[in-house]
Structure formats: C-alpha cells, structure tokens
Amino acid sequence: MGASAAWHLAREGATVVLLERDSIGAGATGHSGALIRRHYEHPVGIRLAHESLEFFERFRRHTGYDAGFVRVGFTTGARKRDVPSLKRLVALQREHGVAVKLVELDELQEIEPAMDARDLAVGLYDERAGYADPVATALGFANAARGEGAVVRERVDVRRLVRERGRIAGVRTARDTIRADRVVVAAGNWTPALLATANVRLPVRFVRGEVAVLRRPPDFGTPPGLHFDYYNDTYSRPDGTRDTLVGYMGTDPTKARLRPTPFDGTVRESTAKDLRSRLAARFPAMARAQLRGGWAGLYDVTPDLYPIVGPCGPSGLHVAVGFSGHGFKLCPSVGRLLAQAVLGNGESPALDALSLARFARRRPLRPVAPFSKGRRLP
Ligand SMILES: Cc1cc2nc3c(=O)[nH]c(=O)nc-3n(C[C@H](O)[C@H](O)[C@H](O)COP(=O)(O)OP(=O)(O)OC[C@H]3O[C@@H](n4cnc5c(N)ncnc54)[C@H](O)[C@@H]3O)c2cc1C
Numbered sequence: 001m002g003a004s005a006a007w008h009l010a011r012e013g014a015t016v017v018l019l020e021r022d023s024i025g026a027g028a029t030g031h032s033g034a035l036i037r038r039h040y041e042h043p044v045g046i047r048l049a050h051e052s053l054e055f056f057e058r059f060r061r062h063t064g065y066d067a068g069f070v071r072v073g074f075t076t077g078a079r080k081r082d083v084p085s086l087k088r089l090v091a092l093q094r095e096h097g098v099a100v101k102l103v104e105l106d107e108l109q110e111i112e113p114a115m116d117a118r119d120l121a122v123g124l125y126d127e128r129a130g131y132a133d134p135v136a137t138a139l140g141f142a143n144a145a146r147g148e149g150a151v152v153r154e155r156v157d158v159r160r161l162v163r164e165r166g167r168i169a170g171v172r173t174a175r176d177t178i179r180a181d182r183v184v185v186a187a188g189n190w191t192p193a194l195l196a197t198a199n200v201r202l203p204v205r206f207v208r209g210e211v212a213v214l215r216r217p218p219d220f221g222t223p224p225g226l227h228f229d230y231y232n233d234t235y236s237r238p239d240g241t242r243d244t245l246v247g248y249m250g251t252d253p254t255k256a257r258l259r260p261t262p263f264d265g266t267v268r269e270s271t272a273k274d275l276r277s278r279l280a281a282r283f284p285a286m287a288r289a290q291l292r293g294g295w296a297g298l299y300d301v302t303p304d305l306y307p308i309v310g311p312c313g314p315s316g317l318h319v320a321v322g323f324s325g326h327g328f329k330l331c332p333s334v335g336r337l338l339a340q341a342v343l344g345n346g347e348s349p350a351l352d353a354l355s356l357a358r359f360a361r362r363r364p365l366r367p368v369a370p371f372s373k374g375r376r377l378p
Helices: 002-010 043-057 059-063 080-095 105-111 134-147 188-196 269-282 284-288 328-343 349-353
Strands: 017-019 074-078 101-103 122-126 151-153 158-164 167-173 177-179 183-185 205-215 226-229 234-239 243-248 290-301 308-311 317-321
Touching: 002 017, 002 134, 002 328, 043 059, 043 080, 043 328, 043 349, 059 134, 074 080, 074 105, 080 101, 080 122, 101 105, 105 122, 134 151, 134 328, 158 188, 167 183, 183 188, 188 290, 188 317, 205 269, 226 269, 234 269, 243 269, 269 284, 269 290, 308 328, 308 349, 317 328, 328 349
Parallel strands: 017 151, 074 226, 183 317
Antiparallel strands: 074 122, 101 122, 158 167, 167 177, 205 243, 205 290, 226 234, 234 243, 308 317
C-alpha cells in the first residue's frame, strides 16, 4: 500500500519519501497468497478489485516493472440451498462491470477437470482472475516511485508521528525527524501502534492466517486455477508450475487476540496436513500431494472486514489499514485513492465508504449480496 501510494503520489508531482523499517515487501505483503479476484460482496470491493485487476494486467506498461501476474481464472461453487445467494452475487458483480459467469456443472467440470463437484449445484467463473508475485509488486511500485523522483529509504524505523498545533508535522524515525505536512501511515499490522502516538485509536484486531504449499503428483493433469471452496473452508491457487498454495477461508475467532510482535510465522505439519485433506475433498488427487512447507502471517482485521483508507486524526494524516486478509489485490486502486485523498483531488464515494468515521456512525459496510456467511476471504 505504501509503495503504491508513493508511486501514485510521485507521478502527480508530489515530493515523496517512502520509509520502510525492514525491506520492501517484508510485511504481510511478502506473506500474501496474492490471489487477485473480483469476487466481492459489496460494490466498493467489486469496483476496487476490478480496477486493480486491470492494473495488474498492464502492470509493466504502467510502472515499467513486472509484477508476475498470471491469469488462471477463478471458480467457486454453490450447493443447492445456496444457489439463490450465488445468483444474487453474480448479478451484483455483473452490475458493477465484472463479467463473471454462472456455469452449470458440466461446464464447471470442463473448466476444472480435477474437481469433484458432486455436492455442488452450480458454479461461478471469472476467467480474468489470477495471482501475482507480491514482493515483485511492492518492489515494482517502489522502484517506479523512485523513477518518478521519490526517495525510498529502507531500514528506517518510524517511531512516532509528529504533531504541531493540531496538525501533522512529520515523523520521528530512529535516526532523525522528517518534516512533512502530509503523512500516510500504511504500516500494516503496526499501523495501530503508530497511530496511537497521535492519539488515534483504530478498531483493528489481529488474526493468524496460515498457508501450505503442496507439490501436486506428476500425473495430476491441468492444475486448478483460483478456487474458493466455502464448504471445505479452503482457498487455493497454483504456485508456479508444479505446486499448489492452499489456505483457510475462515477466521478462527479464538486466535483473534494476537499481537504483531512477537509472532510465530511457521506452520505446523498437522495444519498443512489438514489443509491438504480439505483441498483433497474438492480435488481428490491432491490427497497424494507432498507437503513442501508453508508460512503464517497476520491479518489486520476491521469489524466489517473492509479497510480504513483516507484521512483520519489530525489534519494532514492519512491511513490505509485493516485489509482483513484481502488487501494485496487492492493495492493499485488503494494507492490511487490515497494519492487522491492526500492531494485533495475531489470527492470519492470509495473514500467516503472506507472512512474511519463509518464505525463511529455505526454504518459499517454490509455485504449487498452475502454469500460468504461472514467468512474472511483472501
Ligand atoms: C497468509 C496471508 C495470505 C494472504 N492472502 C491474500 C490473498 O490471497 N489476496 C489478497 O489480496 N490479500 C491477501 N492477504 C492480505 C494482504 O497480504 C495484505 O492485506 C496486504 O499485503 C497488506 O499490505 P500493507 O501494505 O497494508 O501491509 P504490509 O505488507 O504489512 O506493509 C507494511 C510495511 O510497513 C513496514 N513497517 C511497519 N512498521 C513500520 C515502522 N514503524 N516504520 C517503518 N516501516 C514500518 C513493514 O515492515 C511492512 O513492510 C494475505 C495475508 C496473509 C498474511
């Protein structure tokens, strides 16, 4: 988010300094499943995801760098009782410019020959969905920002926000103070702690997300594209040519009181085996897949599972936080929104919808065509 915002701002002529405590991509971004889908249940999510997918498709043309976007398509399915909800969702997505298709089972089976779809009644297909390399994406934005005149400083730890006369005046790092009349905090899981230094409280909690990487058996055949399996609680996608990445769609509320530091980024073998057996319930040949490893990251989760983007707290301060496990794919459009907010370039319905104020006003975003039943989607 920070690198994308830096690029969007720099090409508008702003003087930009991008500060990163570690190396670019070291946070949730580098641990992302990096699925890029437009399967959202609210118009704001659908439109931002659609804009971002179009950007990923032309990432090199826009930035001069390669984000490693691979188009593999997206499928999901509904059991009989959920068919009306899926139909509503398809209608909503189509209304907002996303040409998803409702597909009968024989067509779903043609798209995904390895799938066991016997429990399903109907499927959904988005042929433009895919995945990218999240580190290459973040670095692509950062390098492109540098090319537009931004200064990119790694290994610089921002310790606090500097406030003067009720407005933001810069940031204090471990080494120096950088003065700025506008500051964007996009520090992922560390954003709430940084904002607290300017007395801004955010309704964000942390939830552990785990993924496993499986080597498909050599006789597997065509690898499945992106898939959401609501009934066995997995999302999956190919990872390179021979592996499949799989994670849980659900969020375990008992693990919701975590802190960003210290954090155990490893995945237990029992978890990887559980993910494999859930995936094999949908793609039976995956039962013979070999465990190749995995990792864990933290999701910064808001009460309505949508991020907080735009101005907050003292004048001049902006934030992008609370991506609730699905932010990577949105980074192109959210970077654009942040630049718009910082430069004061006109009204934006998306910025209104994603404002921090929505929680105080008790107007959280609610799914317009709910299908996930409260699940956090990657
Ligand atoms: C396991 C997992 C799977 C996921 N899968 C998907 C997916 O399939 N699709 C999808 O769209 N999203 C997915 N997500 C979510 C997505 O990765 C995040 O929403 C997104 O990467 C957040 O980006 P960010 O820039 O807000 O935060 P981050 O990537 O965390 O970036 C914040 C940066 O700020 C730096 N920083 C922190 N504190 C300071 C400080 N004080 N000073 C200077 N720098 C600081 C950090 O080092 C970090 O690099 C997944 C997340 C996880 C953990």
